[in-house]
Structures are given as structure tokens and as C-alpha cells.
Amino acid sequence: MKKSVVSKEYQKLQKDIIQLQEQWKTSLDPDCVRPNLDKAAMEAGVPVTALAAIDFDISLFLQWIEDIGGLLSKYQPEIETSMKSIKSLLDEETAKRWIDEAFAFNYIYFASFAEEHELDGWIPQFVAETVLRPYLQLTAAKVQGEIQSGVHGAGCPVCGEPVRLAQLEGEGKKVLHCPRCSAHWNDRRVACSHCGNNDHETVKILTIEGESAAQIQICEECKGYTKIIDTRQYIVKPTPAMLDLNTIHLDFVAQEHGYKSAGETKQTN
Amino acid sequence: MAEYIKYVDVTKCDGCRACMVACKNWNDLPAEPEEFQGSVQSHAKVTANTWNVLSFIEHEDSKGNLDYLFRHSSCFHCSEAACVKVCPEEAMHYTDFGTVDVNSDKCVGCGYCVQNCPFDVVQLATYKDKNGKEYKKAQKCTMCVDRLEEGMQPACVTTCHTDAMEFGTKEEMLKKAEKRLSEIKDKYPNAMIYNPEGVGGTHTVYVLAEKPSVYGLPEKPKVPTSAVVWKDYAQPIGKMMLGATSMALVGAFVSNKLFNKEGKGHEEDGGGSHE
Numbered sequence: 001m002k003k004s005v006v007s008k009e010y011q012k013l014q015k016d017i018i019q020l021q022e023q024w025k026t027s028l029d030p031d032c033v034r035p036n037l038d039k040a041a042m043e044a045g046v047p048v049t050a051l052a053a054i055d056f057d058i059s060l061f062l063q064w065i066e067d068i069g070g071l072l073s074k075y076q077p078e079i080e081t082s083m084k085s086i087k088s089l090l091d092e093e094t095a096k097r098w099i100d101e102a103f104a105f106n107y108i109y110f111a112s113f114a115e116e117h118e119l120d121g122w123i124p125q126f127v128a129e130t131v132l133r134p135y136l137q138l139t140a141a142k143v144q145g146e147i148q149s150g151v152h153g154a155g156c157p158v159c160g161e162p163v164r165l166a167q168l169e170g171e172g173k174k175v176l177h178c179p180r181c182s183a184h185w186n187d188r189r190v191a192c193s194h195c196g197n198n199d200h201e202t203v204k205i206l207t208i209e210g211e212s213a214a215q216i217q218i219c220e221e222c223k224g225y226t227k228i229i230d231t232r233q234y235i236v237k238p239t240p241a242m243l244d245l246n247t248i249h250l251d252f253v254a255q256e257h258g259y260k261s262a263g264e265t266k267q268t269n
Numbered sequence: 270m271a272e273y274i275k276y277v278d279v280t281k282c283d284g285c286r287a288c289m290v291a292c293k294n295w296n297d298l299p300a301e302p303e304e305f306q307g308s309v310q311s312h313a314k315v316t317a318n319t320w321n322v323l324s325f326i327e328h329e330d331s332k333g334n335l336d337y338l339f340r341h342s343s344c345f346h347c348s349e350a351a352c353v354k355v356c357p358e359e360a361m362h363y364t365d366f367g368t369v370d371v372n373s374d375k376c377v378g379c380g381y382c383v384q385n386c387p388f389d390v391v392q393l394a395t396y397k398d399k400n401g402k403e404y405k406k407a408q409k410c411t412m413c414v415d416r417l418e419e420g421m422q423p424a425c426v427t428t429c430h431t432d433a434m435e436f437g438t439k440e441e442m443l444k445k446a447e448k449r450l451s452e453i454k455d456k457y458p459n460a461m462i463y464n465p466e467g468v469g470g471t472h473t474v475y476v477l478a479e480k481p482s483v484y485g486l487p488e489k490p491k492v493p494t495s496a497v498v499w500k501d502y503a504q505p506i507g508k509m510m511l512g513a514t515s516m517a518l519v520g521a522f523v524s525n526k527l528f529n530k531e532g533k534g535h536e537e538d539g540g541g542s543h544e
Contacts, residue, residue, distance in 0.1 A: 212295070212416075213421060233416075233427040234420050234422065235273065235420055235422050235436060
């Protein structure tokens with residue numbers, strides 16, 4: 001029943017990255033993240049990190065980039081040159097810019113940065129996103145107790161990442177998990193996690209033969225989809241990031257059927 | 270890799286049989302219409318196409334009260350498995366998880382595993398090839414090794430709604446069994462953990478409410494001596510002297526001589542008495 005289309009080697013690399021991020025996260029001073037839990041803003045769907053004060057230590061940030069470079073080079077030695085050139089390019093100003101743009105998931109900025117400095121297109125954003133995540137995860141860990149539910153259509157209440165992964169827990173409760181910051185929050189079992197539509201005629205389930213623990217919930221209203229994984233069937237629960245990666249074939253299936261990871265909000269006048 | 274075991278707490282089982290259904294469903298096993306057993310139990314015991322049977326036992330406890338005991342029964346996945354020991358083709362083997370699985374491609378249907386399993390779990394299934402020729406293969410619970418490889422628990426465990434079954438590391442599950450035993454001792458004075466040493470411990474460990482024999486289990490199962498003899502002595506010689514095709518015939522002869530669960534035909538002293 002081999003399901004995942006992701007190679008074992010890439011899975012291993014991602015596990016190593018997640019482990020590294022966990023180490024970085026625990027090495028951070030917990031006070032470097034000061035969330036501002038503004039109830040009104042949260043109810044409007046503003047992610048917590050947008051209003052949080054985060055002290056980035058640029059020297060630490062650069063050290064992490066070196067760490068991740070070392071890890072990537074272990075898997076792909078030819079990356080070493082790119083990582084060296086990134087290190088020479090990142091002065092304090094550029095590092096700050098990277099943080100801001102990674103927060104906003106500004107792929108256009110990173111793509112042009114890569115082009116300008118003759119780097120492989122994926123490297124700058126991948127590296128920036130990887131080193132940003134421990135800060136997002138620390139923020140999520142700090143506010144997790146206050147996060148019960150999210151606002152449909154607003155993505156992750158902590159980091160704003162579009163919703164795409166839910167886990168069935170306990171007696172079948174649907175809990176949305178963010179693969180980016182590891183925050184989790186509850187959602188109704190039959191509701192579309194993007195637009196909140198709970199009409200059983202238009203919220204449907206796609207099942208895949210041979211997949212005993214996974215389904216794709218789709219919404220005909222907003223064309224959004226959510227992967228729902230019954231992690232109660234696992235021996236050891238994978239991290240949301242690994243679960244998201246290992247179920248990437250479900251994203252392909254959903255997207256081939258015309259569904260999107262961010263549902264479209266209908267304009268009403 | 271950490272060793273994993275299935276923990277079965279029969280005192281939590283309510284006899285719903287969902288584990289049987291989940292097993293049939295996951296492993297694509299055909300239905301087997303059975304004669305009425307005289308009780309709620311559907312099958313007398315596990316078969317080649319029913320790897321998991323819920324046994325229902327009417328038991329009179331020490332106070333003379335009727336107790337209805339349930340037991341999820343399937344392969345024990347012994348650490349020193351007799352079936353692995355006797356298999357001439359190495360079709361029976363240990364997986365990375367410490368459980369016992371059958372490699373159907375290698376199995377020649379000789380049936381030594383069936384004769385030697387102390388729990389009477391392994392059975393032969395009959396298949397027909399496209400020319401109508403019949404052949405046999407050993408079949409039994411695989412502990413859903415295809416699921417384990419994907420990091421998932423066995424199908425029977427995931428479906429158990431009373432949490433009578435759990436799957437986890439050996440250390441954790443044995444600790445759980447000890448704790449549970451101390452909780453139920455007042456209610457069931459004969460309660461025990463069934464993890465027999467004679468087969469090196471098993472990968473399905475039970476918390477039983479009564480003595481093993483009440484559940485139709487051997488009190489002290491062990492790998493039969495004949496099984497040890499076969500693998501270490503008879504088989505290498507047999508393989509050396511004969512082509513693979515004649516193995517089954519000679520094997521049957523040797524096994525009749527050496528193996529017999531009832532103990533008949535097992536010439537132990539070889540001398541006999543001469544009065």
C-alpha cells in the first residue's frame with residue numbers, strides 16, 4: 001500500500017530540516033516573540049503573527065542559514081556554491097528584507113532575487129521560509145491555548161497560511177493543522193474549511209482507492225479542498241509538515257479535479 | 270527499529286467483531302459461510318481466509334456465576350516462531366517489526382508450519398491456477414505489515430471502539446499490560462498477562478481475565494522439539510540429497526515421523542521395551 005509519491009531521501013531531508021527547526025526554536029528566547037491577542041482583529045481573520053512583535057536576531061538568522069546550507073549540501077553537494085554566495089549577499093539590510101518577504105510569502109521578490117544573483121530559482125525562498133518557521137512555530141506554541149477556531153477564508157489564525165490539512169482526532173473531530181507554524185484549531189466536520197459552506201449537497205468527499213486513512217473534502221461553492229487525514233490510524237503521529245508532504249498526491253488529485261488549496265470567496269453585492 | 274507489539278485487553282472487549290470485519294476488509298479475504306457453532310461465535314477458529322476470529326466463551330467463574338468471555342484471536346507473532354523454524358523455503362520470516370509474515374511467492378504449501386504452530390493459527394488456503402491445477406499456500410494474520418510499513422497501525426486495532434486493542438512499542442505496551450493487570454486483579458483473581466516464554470514471547474500480548482486454558486490457549490506453549498530437529502538436522506540433509514521438486518514428498522515422510530501435535534508416532538526413546 002505504498003502511498004506517498006515523495007522519495008524516501010527527500011522525506012529524510014525534510015525530517016532533518018524539521019529537527020533542525022525544532023532545535024532552533026528551543027534555542028530561542030521565548031520573550032523574543034510577544035503576541036498581541038487582539039480579539040477583534042482575530043475575529044476579522046488577521047493572523048496573530050501580523051500583530052506580534054518579534055525580535056529577530058540577525059546574527060542568529062545568518063547562522064541558521066549557514067546551518068541549513070550545510071544540511072542541504074550534505075544531500076546535494078553542488079548547492080554549497082549557491083549557499084556561499086547567499087552568505088556573502090546577506091547583509092543586515094537584506095536579511096531584514098528576507099524576513100519581511102518570507103512572512104508575506106512574496107515569491108516574486110525571491111524569484112527576482114534569484115535571477116539577479118544567478119541562483120537556482122527555488123533556493124532563496126526555500127531558505128528564507130525554512131529559517132523563518134521557528135519564529136512562526138514559537139508564536140503558535142505561545143498562543144495555542146487561545147486558538148480554538150479560525151475564520152473561514154482567512155487561513156491559519158497564527159500565520160495566515162492557506163488551509164489544506166485536517167486531522168481526525170478523538171471521536172472523529174476535525175482539527176485543522178497548519179504545516180507551516182504547527183498551530184491547530186477546530187472546524188466543523190461537514191463544513192468547508194475555506195468558505196464555511198455546510199450544505200451537504202455541495203460539500204463532498206473524494207476518496208481514493210487504497211487510501212484507508214485519507215480523504216479529500218471538496219466544496220462546489222468555493223472550489224476549495226482540504227485533505228482530511230485520520231491520524232488515529234498511525235502508530236506515531238507525524239508532524240503536520242511531514243503529513244502535508246507525504247500526502248502531496250492528494251493535492252495533485254484535488255487540483256487535477258479543478259479544486260484549489262485556497263477557496264475562492266464569492267463576491268456579493 | 271523499535272519492536273512493536275499488539276496489546277489486547279480482553280476485559281475491555283465487548284465482542285462487537287469489528288476487528289474481524291476490518292481484517293477481512295483490509296486484507297481482501299473472502300467470506301466463509303460457516304455452520305452454526307451453537308453460540309454467537311461465527312467461526313470455530315481462525316482459517317486460511319479468516320485470520321481473525323472473535324471467540325465467545327461461556328465460563329463459570331469460581332463463585333459459580335456465568336461469565337461471558339471474549340477474545341480477539343489471530344496469529345501471536347512469536348519471537349521464536351516454530352513456523353519460521355520449520356519452513357523449508359524461508360517463506361515464513363520475521364519482518365523488521367519483529368512480526369511473522371508469509372512470503373507467498375516462496376511458499377510451496379508443504380504445511381509444516383501448520384503442523385508446528387503451537388497455537389493452531391497457520392492454515393493452508395487452496396487456489397487454482399488458470400489451468401485448473403490446485404495448489405496450496407500458507408495463510409495467516411500478517412499484523413497488517415503493509416500498513417505498518419506506512420507507519421499505520423493494524424486494521425483491527427484502528428477499528429476497536431473499546432480500546433481493547435492497542436499497538437505500540439513493546440516496552441510501552443508491556444507496561445500498560447502490567448498496570449491493567451493490577452487494576453483487574455480484584456475482579457478477576459486468575460487474571461494474567463499472556464506472553465509465553467516458551468516461544469520467546471509473542472508480538473500479540475494479552476491481558477486475560479482467566480487462565481489461558483479457559484480461552485482454549487496452551488498454558489505453556491513452546492517450539493516443538495521436532496521443529497528444531499527439522500530445521501537444524503533433517504532439512505539441510507534433505508536439501509543436499511534431493512532436488513527441490515521431491516522435497517515435498519520426502520518432507521511429508523519426515524514430518525510424519527518427526528512431527529505430531531498429538532504426540533503419536535513421535536519415536537522418542539527409539540528403543541521400546543523388550544520384555
